[in-house]
Amino acid sequence: MANVFVPDGRSIASVGIVRSLGEKGIDVTLGNERRVSAAAFSKYVKNNIVYPSPEKSPELFTSEMYNLIKKEKYDVVMPVRDSTTILFSKMKDRLSDYTKLHIPDYFTLMKGRNKAETVKAALDSGIPCPLTYFNGDGNIKKLKDTIEYPVLIRPCESSGSRGIVYVGSPEELVNEYYKIKNEFGEVMIQEYIPHTGKAYNVSALFNQYSEPRAVFAMEKIRQFPISGGPTAFAESIKGDNIKKYALKLLKDMNWVGVAEVEFIFDERDKKPKLLEINPRFWNPLSLAIHSGVDFPSLLYEMALNGDVEPVNSYQLGVKWRYYIYDVLCFIYSSNKVNRIPEFATFHNVHDAILSFRDPGPAFGSLLDGFSSLVSKERREHVFKRG
Template sequence: MAEKTLVTFARNRIGYVICKNLAKNGIEVTAADSIKFAMSFFSRFVKDKAIYHNQHDNEKKFIDSIIKICLEKGITTIISGHEESYTLSKYQDKLEKAGIKTALPAYTQIKIAHDKNKITAEAEKLKIKTPKTYRFDSIADFKKNFNKIKRYPVVIKLTKTRGGVGFSKAISPEELFNQYQKTVKEFGIKKPKDFPIVQEYIDGYGLGVSMLFNKGKAVASFTHKRIWEYPPEGGFSVERISTHHKKAEAQAKTLLEKLNWHGVAMVEFRVDHKTNEPYFLEINPRFWGSLNQAVVAGVEFPYLLWQVANKKHFKPVFKYRLGVRTRWVAGMIVGLPAYLKSPARWRYLSSFFSVFSRNLYFDDFSFSDPLPFLMEFIKPLLDVFSGKSLREQDFEEVKRSY
């Protein structure tokens, strides 16, 4: 009998990739979400589906609904597809008592990793290079000290965010002065520890080092270089390529070891074009948007994480195919209008129409499993009718965290 596993956040490409990878390894998958039209519900790789309570509405009801689904369907393992992993981690003891297995970091670890102020401070203690960072604890503090910033451009970042929400770039003191205050007002930030950070802009490319740890020990690693992202100024990666960067990989490992990590995480860097020096940016303490990149290159993080959760032994995975490209098709399409206005328009268009390139794979489109991709486009239309786009929902959830 196949092992039964619940995959949460079935609405996007991350959950879809997890479902597909687990199913291909003989795991019986139940896709779950708090919405009815999640893209993975329509995949041929999914055996069953379930609806749970929205965690942002009520955490305890969310956990109770998850446990109820698992007990009713005979599910023994949960693999989380998104930020509900934070809540699942917070209630790990309750899940364990119900006989449900997970492979998640401790909630205290997640809180450190997810907070840009705290994790940047940890990286600095380990002598890991970060962009020069300016911290403020109030608007008054910002107005008094922002003129100490001499080099531009700079970027403004929320301490807790997702997918580039709240990210902006300023090329002058005047622009920084206005944009910083606008960001604080938009997100209703009041606590001193929550005020956005300002960092020097590193002229280079984005690099992600994705890792799986088993009780503080690295058991899998994968590195990708960003080719295109949306929004263009910084956000989701929509196309990327598998690579290696020994220094960044060593630093990612050191940082996660310091946290005594357990489970998956992606450590993000910005690599200077001129020096090839990596600068640490942040940790994504859960599965990441470019997950499919690792899977098709040979590092099957979803199945490996499942094995960790079920205490299965496997040989650590550190080798993979280089030069493999993956594309989030829907993301490339959504990003098209923005790139048509940018200096990179012709390069983007060239890449956009290169759909039959060698070693190119798609996150969300498959001829053998087309319905999830179709639903990926229908869902935003349904959101429009409900009055909230996906981006607006992300904005609201980030704002709620403050």
């Protein structure tokens, strides 16, 4: 019987992965640093393993994962979140005798995770980006009087818009720069791009030769927080122009496996500008699956067999919602009464969690959400964003 190990049960994407693989008769073992998660309650999960936190105890996590995979010899391991993907990339060669890991090498992965390195790679590939200032420590006081405001201060390594700060004056720039740097480490300064509030994401799968084998584009209609963050509501789109840029960037970086590239459209010149790469699976993964691009199954087949036939077409206009974030979007939105029809859209909308065929994750999501409310650390993780 085919079997796959999926770490990161806490991720929304893990629900889509578990369902995709489980529906095809593949045994799924789920891993997580806590037992309760939405994915853990899926009927497709055969085993649920609790492991040390990859963020707090990376060495212990690495040791336990190596021993587990050496013992169980899963056909494929599919890490989902940043921290586990990074640690597995370091173990990739050591684990090659026991399982398949179709992810980038550590150097390439970190180039995609570090936003400054991503921008530099994009500029080398001719991809339009916001005007960006790197390594501001030595000249931040000089820079503050020469740049055009407003600007954004962005940590080079963070997720979910955490640490991104909008500043509109030289004094604010200096104060916020060092505050964000002290909390997040290396930062960069970018021009603020006037945009509609929506973002546009391209997801792709590359084989071992950095050739694209699947591509999908979506419009990120609502996000939480409203100013910019994880997807709350999205729709599949054609997106040929942003696909072209995303595929070129990833190919030039010698990418292997999955990644998501995010853009916004500049209202001044109507051109897409690169925001970042998510060098892993992405939260609205099930939108691509429902639209006809089954990334988990394709990745599984590619890991085992070396390659797959390209998948470039899919259904347009398919909608996706993560109800928890969408409820928060409604709560924090203005003109709530006028926006009720917009939020009450259910036709052709697939939820990230809710499913009549697999109702367990909805229950698990409620339990996980309750535990988040009573935990200060987890509450801050959700609400402390840009």
